[in-house]
Amino acid sequence: xxxxxxxxxxxxxxxxxxxxxxxxxxxxxxxxxxxxxxxxxxxxxxxxxxxxxxxxxxxxxxxxxxxxxxxxxxxxxxxxxxxxxxxxxxxxxxx
Amino acid sequence: xxxxxxxxxxxxxxxxxxxxxxxxxxxxxxxxxxxxxxxxxxxxxxxxxxxxxxxxxxxxxxxxxxxxxxxxxxxxxxxxxxxxxxxxxxxxxxxxxxxxxxxxxxxxxxxxxxxxxxxxxxxxxxxxxxxxxxx
Numbered sequence: 001x002x003x004x005x006x007x008x009x010x011x012x013x014x015x016x017x018x019x020x021x022x023x024x025x026x027x028x029x030x031x032x033x034x035x036x037x038x039x040x041x042x043x044x045x046x047x048x049x050x051x052x053x054x055x056x057x058x059x060x061x062x063x064x065x066x067x068x069x070x071x072x073x074x075x076x077x078x079x080x081x082x083x084x085x086x087x088x089x090x091x092x093x094x095x
Numbered sequence: 096x097x098x099x100x101x102x103x104x105x106x107x108x109x110x111x112x113x114x115x116x117x118x119x120x121x122x123x124x125x126x127x128x129x130x131x132x133x134x135x136x137x138x139x140x141x142x143x144x145x146x147x148x149x150x151x152x153x154x155x156x157x158x159x160x161x162x163x164x165x166x167x168x169x170x171x172x173x174x175x176x177x178x179x180x181x182x183x184x185x186x187x188x189x190x191x192x193x194x195x196x197x198x199x200x201x202x203x204x205x206x207x208x209x210x211x212x213x214x215x216x217x218x219x220x221x222x223x224x225x226x227x228x229x230x
Contacts (some may be wrong), residue, residue, distance in 0.1 A: 008159075009193060009195055010192065010193040010195070054188070058156075088190075090147070091148050091186050092178070
């Protein structure tokens, strides 16, 4: 079933500038796999070779971070919206 | 160039001062085409540390939605350096998430806060002009 996926600016160039795209899937993992299949430029930027989320990416189903749900196994329906955002971190460590 | 209104500047610096002794962080909403930062989104620092920061992902999600709902985007991130100059650390460079963003550093090392802005792409740091605007 189609699920809306909201893309961060850094990934939009791989989707012809679209802010939101619609892809098929019944779990977060299926949606992300379909997303990369539709937009191969995103390959390696969201999940690693094993399909696990990169630590520098946060994925949400509606308001909830999927790491606090069932990660890529989290079920989604057509009424859910997925959001992908970069993890934002840094600091003065080592200085 | 980053155009920073006085109110956004002041909210940003105030959030960093309130966060002491830890690093504070937040996001900037605005127009990516002009580099105008029009909204300051203070966020939690999940790292709760004087040396590193992690923008609270839920704060990021809500800031992103608010910016988009107002026809804007998140165009950058700011954070404080509590005891060092306003220059990106190796950690900041390594973890910079988006080459289109503005990376603003607020140094609280000296009595007067120092605000500087950078672009970070492919590991290269380039300082940019910060233009203060009315508002």
